[in-house]
Each structure stands twice: as C-alpha cells, then as structure tokens.
Amino acid sequence: MNNTTSKDTQEVKSFFDGYANDFDSIYGHTDHQRGILDKLADKLFRQVMLLRFKETLKRTANSAIHSVMDIGCGPGHYCVEFLKQGKKVMAIDLAENMLKIAKGRVNETHLDGKGEIAFLQANYLEHNFEQQYDAACLMGFFDYIKNPEDVLEKLKKDITKEVYASFPQSGGLLIWQRKIRYKMRNCPLYLYSLKDLQELMKKVGLEGKYEVIDLKRDFFVKIDMS
Ligand SMILES: C[S@@+](CC[C@H](N)C(=O)[O-])C[C@H]1O[C@@H](n2cnc3c(N)ncnc32)[C@H](O)[C@@H]1O
Structure with a gap:
C-alpha cells in the first residue's frame, strides 16, 4: 500500500485484520468462540x-x-457462490487476514473447475484495473468509505452492467451500540438516510439508474451501469 493511503484506510485495514475471524463467524459456519x-x-x-x-x-x-x-470481499462467502455460478471473479480486500480466510474457503470448496478467481490485496480506490468487469459487489463496504462519490465515479469506469451495494442506515434502535463499538475500536463508520443516498446518487449522475430495497439495517442498492 502506498504512502498516500489515508489514516481512515489504515484504521479500516487494521480493524478488519483483527476482526477477520469474528466477522467470518457471523455467517455461522465456524466454531469460533x-x-x-x-x-x-x-x-x-x-x-x-x-x-x-x-x-x-x-x-x-x-x-x-x-x-x-x-x-x-472479506472472508470470501460471496466469492465461493460467484464461482459456483461459473463467474470470473476479482476478489479485492485491504485486509490480508480476510484474504487468507477467503483463499482458504475457495480452496476447500469443490468447484469442479467452475469459474476462475484472482485475489488482490489493495485499496480499491488506489488500484487501476486493466480490464472492465460486468458487475461489482460491494457488501458492507460503504460503511467504511469517507468519500463514496470517488468509489461510484471509479465504478463507472470499471463496471459495464450492474453494481450491487449495501449502505448502512443511520436510523434504527441498534445504531448507537454499533457507533460505540466502532468508536472503541478506532474504526471509522459512515451511515446513510434514504435522503443521503438519493443525494449521493444525484451528485454522481446516477439518478434514475438505481433501485433501493430497505433491509432495515441496510439499504440494498442495485445500480444500472450500462
Ligand atoms: C464488513 S466486511 C464485508 C465482507 C464481505 N463483503 C461480506 O459481506 O461478507 C468489509 C470488507 O471491506 C474491506 N474494505 C474496506 N475498505 C476497503 C477498501 N478501500 N478497499 C478494499 N477493501 C476494503 C475490509 O477490509 C473488509 O474486509
């Protein structure tokens, strides 16, 4: 990672390097205590x-x-399913420990030669890709992004068809405990109201090109990039 990597990015990276096993266990497939x-x-x-x-x-x-x-990509649950669907996957993450878990998960899955995958440890915003991809998945990603406009502008260049992303909601009963937990662990956290989301999409010229599903804690957003 280069010298321009922001303090925010360093904090997110070290948070997820330390949180990788605990995060993976939320999916319920490990015996992590x-x-x-x-x-x-x-x-x-x-x-x-x-x-x-x-x-x-x-x-x-x-x-x-x-x-x-x-x-x-975190611990690679999505990567495995994309491979099962026969896709070509580019898995990117800041955190080395997340990529280790993701690689292990892919290697342990019997894929019978379905799909292909490359792993990359990088800050998405700092990496230039040689080719475009049809789709992008950014789940639990915008929670940690200070300048979401920059990510959306970059996605417009990298992705040709569809983007699927989650945006964490700013309201709700449990939001305070999440804010406190992240503050205690020195990890930045960025939250959205529906209005924030609409303003963001308008700002980057994606108005009328997206649909939103309210999942209560998150907004699930599908963006048409074509
Ligand atoms: C909450 S996890 C979600 C993992 C996975 N998408 C899932 O839903 O299971 C968020 C991941 O995004 C990674 N991340 C955050 N900011 C990033 C950035 N700028 N570039 C690459 N990865 C980043 C973190 O290291 C972490 O592994």
Whole structure:
C-alpha cells in the first residue's frame, strides 16, 4: 500500500485484520468462540447479511453477468457462490487476514473447475484495473468509505452492467451500540438516510439508474451501469 493511503484506510485495514475471524463467524459456519453481547449483535446482523447475500446472488445468477468484482470481499462467502455460478471473479480486500480466510474457503470448496478467481490485496480506490468487469459487489463496504462519490465515479469506469451495494442506515434502535463499538475500536463508520443516498446518487449522475430495497439495517442498492 502506498504512502498516500489515508489514516481512515489504515484504521479500516487494521480493524478488519483483527476482526477477520469474528466477522467470518457471523455467517455461522465456524466454531469460533464469541462473548454473549457480541453473539447477540451477531445474531441481529446475520439476518441482514443473509438478506443482502440472497439479493445479490439472485441478480448475479443472470447469464449476462460473466465477470464480477467482489470489492471488500472479506472472508470470501460471496466469492465461493460467484464461482459456483461459473463467474470470473476479482476478489479485492485491504485486509490480508480476510484474504487468507477467503483463499482458504475457495480452496476447500469443490468447484469442479467452475469459474476462475484472482485475489488482490489493495485499496480499491488506489488500484487501476486493466480490464472492465460486468458487475461489482460491494457488501458492507460503504460503511467504511469517507468519500463514496470517488468509489461510484471509479465504478463507472470499471463496471459495464450492474453494481450491487449495501449502505448502512443511520436510523434504527441498534445504531448507537454499533457507533460505540466502532468508536472503541478506532474504526471509522459512515451511515446513510434514504435522503443521503438519493443525494449521493444525484451528485454522481446516477439518478434514475438505481433501485433501493430497505433491509432495515441496510439499504440494498442495485445500480444500472450500462
Ligand atoms: C464488513 S466486511 C464485508 C465482507 C464481505 N463483503 C461480506 O459481506 O461478507 C468489509 C470488507 O471491506 C474491506 N474494505 C474496506 N475498505 C476497503 C477498501 N478501500 N478497499 C478494499 N477493501 C476494503 C475490509 O477490509 C473488509 O474486509
């Protein structure tokens, strides 16, 4: 990572390097041990994670989508499913420990030669790609992004068909505990009202090109990039 990497990015990277196993365990497939309060937060978070997972995979099942960038791929649950769907996948993450888990998950899955994948440890905003991809998946990514306009402008260059992204909602009962948890762990967190989201899309010229599904904790957003 180069010298221009911001303080925010360094904090997100070190947060996710330390949180990789705990985050992976929220999906419920590992026997990693968690405290009682964390378990409760995980249970509530798991519901929205599974909803956004389903919404994304329903859309990538489209045979017109041949290649997918998984931006902030984390522990690789999406990567494995994209591969099962036969896609060409570019998996990008800042955190080395997340990529280690993702690679292990892909290697342990019997894919019978389906799909192909490349892993990249990088800040998405700082990497220039040699080719475009049909789609991009940014789940649980905008939560940590200070300048979402820059990401959306870059996606316009990198992606030709569809973008699927989650945006964390600023309202709701549990938001205070999330804000406190992240503050205590020195990880930046950026939240959105529906109005914030609409203003953001307008600012980057994507008005009328997106649909929003309210998943309660998150907004699931599909953007038409064609
Ligand atoms: C909450 S995890 C979500 C993982 C995965 N998308 C999922 O939903 O299971 C967010 C991931 O985004 C990564 N990330 C955050 N900012 C990033 C950036 N600028 N470039 C690449 N990865 C980033 C973090 O390291 C972390 O692994």
